[in-house]
Amino acid sequence: AQSVAQPEDQVNVAEGNPLTVKCTYSVSGNPYLFWYVQYPNRGLQFLLKYITGDNLVKGSYGFEAEFNKSQTSFHLKKPSALVSDSALYFCAVRDTSGTYKYIFGTGTRLKVLA
Amino acid sequence: DAEITQSPRHKITETGRQVTLACHQTWNHNNMFWYRQDLGHGLRLIHYSYGVQDTNKGEVSDGYSVSRSNTEDLPLTLESAASSQTSVYFCASSLSPGQDPRGSGNTIYFGEGSWLTVV
Numbered sequence: 001a002q003s004v005a006q007p008e009d010q011v012n013v014a015e016g017n018p019l020t021v022k023c024t025y026s027v028s029g030n031p032y033l034f035w036y037v038q039y040p041n042r043g044l045q046f047l048l049k050y051i052t053g054d055n056l057v058k059g060s061y062g063f064e065a066e067f068n069k070s071q072t073s074f075h076l077k078k079p080s081a082l083v084s085d086s087a088l089y090f091c092a093v094r095d096t097s098g099t100y101k102y103i104f105g106t107g108t109r110l111k112v113l114a
Numbered sequence: 115d116a117e118i119t120q121s122p123r124h125k126i127t128e129t130g131r132q133v134t135l136a137c138h139q140t141w142n143h144n145n146m147f148w149y150r151q152d153l154g155h156g157l158r159l160i161h162y163s164y165g166v167q168d169t170n171k172g173e174v175s176d177g178y179s180v181s182r183s184n185t186e187d188l189p190l191t192l193e194s195a196a197s198s199q200t201s202v203y204f205c206a207s208s209l210s211p212g213q214d215p216r217g218s219g220n221t222i223y224f225g226e227g228s229w230l231t232v233v
Contacts, residue, residue: 032220034221034222036224041227042226042227043204043224043225043226043227044157044204044206044224045224046221046222046223049221090156090157092222094220099170100145100164100208100210100211100220101147101159101162101172102147102159102206102208102222104149104156104157105156106154106155106156107156
């Protein structure tokens with residue numbers, strides 16, 4: 001079965017430090033991978049995606065993600081965290097079996113401490 | 115600007131009542147989805163549609179139904195609301211492969227959510 005795992009429920013990082021939010025996936029074929037951010041009482045906002053090409057993908061608000069096929073990972077990173085980055089982050093993969101559904105992880109809460 | 119809107123944003127209803135959550139998108143996306151978000155479960159797919167008159171069940175479809183009479187709308191109906199259906203509901207949409215000849219990956223876009231409490 002196709003799936004996405006976010007192993008950390010919460011990540012704490014000091015403002016100005018680099019941050020990483022982890023995501024691993026299990027799909028057959030070539031994955032389409034996505035990161036979304038959710039602020040309190042809001043919908044999910046698209047951050048970035050990997051479809052093909054360069055393994056390092058840059059997205060909104062200074063975030064980037066690295067696709068690693070051998071480790072089946074797609075970790076979200078930012079060189080210098082801001083307090084305003086505190087939010088809930090979701091990793092997702094688009095189903096590759098032809099249904100075009102999107103499978104989401106359970107989310108990781110990022111807390112950036114001033 | 116094109117967008118996806120949900121209504122109502124907040125609703126309290128009683129057990130056993132029928133409830134309909136509206137979703138309207140102006141992107142002309144063929145694909146539309148309904149998810150529910152619950153603590154510890156992330157987002158779970160309720161129903162989805164690939165176009166007019168097409169509907170499909172997701173992983174948690176029991177007690178829910180949808181209909182797609184036009185491209186813009188996918189209302190979600192709870193036939194007889196239960197306390198277990200207290201949740202936040204998100205509508206989303208994306209291009210279909212036929213609408214995306216460049217194969218840009220069909221990013222899925224979300225509405226702002228509908229908070230439903232069943233008492």
